[in-house]
């Protein structure tokens with residue numbers, strides 16, 4: 001699903017107004033109408049006390065349309081205008097006129113902290129204070145209103161975006177509404193998926209308000225959300241006359257004394273993703289561990305008998321190499337990695353300690369083959385690209401890094417974002433169960449395994465992240481978040497593939 005920027009939403013509005021030859025107010029009517037329908041279907045006329053807080057822009061205007069429908073359907077409703085400015089938008093004023101036609105109970109105008117009403121746990125709060133137009137922190141008394149709403153425990157529906165949240169800029173030092181659900185118009189907003197702002201979003205849904213199809217189909221967005229529909233398109237079906245050679249050979253350079261588990265997990269990831277052959281390259285003492293715990297994998301070891309890899313040299317031509325999990329960052333391993341990288345021409349997936357070594361020796365980055373996949377978690381990313389002011393700056397820096405080294409950067413997080421060629425692919429699978437040791441090693445294995453099978457680096461990264469998260473989503477039905485271990489992700493990976501084309505259950 002495309003994630004439109006704020007500017008693109010305004011362009012979509014204009015395109016729709018032109019294509020349908022309608023005034024902008026019609027779109028506000030539509031947006032408000034769909035949002036009301038969503039709530040009305042769930043409330044079914046129950047006399048829940050509704051409190052609608054409207055700003056003075058178009059988000060506020062949506063709120064006034066919603067308010068009119070609530071009044072017309074005889075819900076007990078209080079409407080407040082949060083008067084943070086006297087610049088009421090044209091469509092806000094039209095919506096206000098329409099509301100006044102159906103009720104004599106006019107909205108109460110709030111101008112300072114003294115005016116803020118009591119909000120009760122039993123209320124339904126509809127937040128239409130700020131939408132995508134917010135560009136700086138709200139005035140203090142308005143932030144106090146956000147706090148009151150958040151502390152009330154009331155069921156809170158944020159219209160379009162939670163008030164206070166910037167959709168493609170981070171608004172520093174500001175309170176944000178923490179809604180129960182966000183009803184977002186036409187497109188989810190990038191901020192929903194970034195840790196600093198996404199932590200306030202428990203639940204969101206997109207309401208299709210019928211913006212111009214031609215515009216929506218042709219608009220090129222920087223960000224897109226990767227869900228089942230997108231993942232299905234990436235899947236490469238297997239052919240009947242294929243053999244293990246068809247699905248490539250993944251080599252995983254992983255493990256050290258006490259961290260051979262990372263090697264086992266990444267090899268398991270590669271095997272369960274479907275790689276034809278998997279070989280681990282590890283330390284000598286890791287060899288028997290791998291052989292006994294993973295009979296499907298082949299194992300090579302370096303010539304030394306140290307705790308860490310001292311040499312990375314093999315007589316093998318794998319399709320792709322995954323490197324990093326469990327390697328450690330010993331000087332001797334750093335040297336071995338440097339020698340290897342200098343000579344290597346085979347596509348790479350780089351993770352964990354290999355990333356840490358690259359961060360410490362940024363000159364090694366030049367040795368990476370084109371389209372290498374790098375999979376840092378936030379700390380590893382920081383070591384690689386330096387610190388950032390906020391999540392939007394992080395994305396910009398990641399984008400610049402990926403351009404500079406021509407690599408695919410997989411920013412692991414609750415919503416992992418794959419960055420390549422100026423585009424952001426935002427993953428929508430996975431759950432907090434994945435916050436467990438070894439899940440990253442498994443991901444490295446999966447991406448490496450997909451590349452072995454002929455998926456290009458970008459697709460392998462996006463699809464691998466999707467499958468990894470989906471496997472975890474299926475697994476937690478059996479294990480809960482807490483019970484999920486990294487091995488289980490590999491055990492459920494087959495089900496993640498099956499789920500791609502599973503038909504929804506038919507109702508009897």
Ligand SMILES: NC(=O)C1=CN([C@@H]2O[C@H](COP(=O)(O)OP(=O)(O)OC[C@H]3O[C@@H](n4cnc5c(N)ncnc54)[C@H](O)[C@@H]3O)[C@@H](O)[C@H]2O)[C@H](O)CC1
Nearest residue numbers: 027028057058059130131132133134135136137138160185
């Ligand atoms: N296609 C759609 O999605 C449609 C969405 N609609 C709704 O319109 C809003 C966006 O409306 P807009 O008037 O541009 O912005 P806001 O209502 O979010 O903000 C109002 C206004 O306030 C000013 N402002 C910004 N920050 C501050 C601040 N800190 N203090 C004071 N004033 C501030 C700024 O100038 C804004 O213009 C969208 O979210 C939807 O809810 C349409 O109704 C239909 C189509």
Ligand SMILES: [K+]
Nearest residue numbers: 127130161163
């Ligand atoms: K809002």
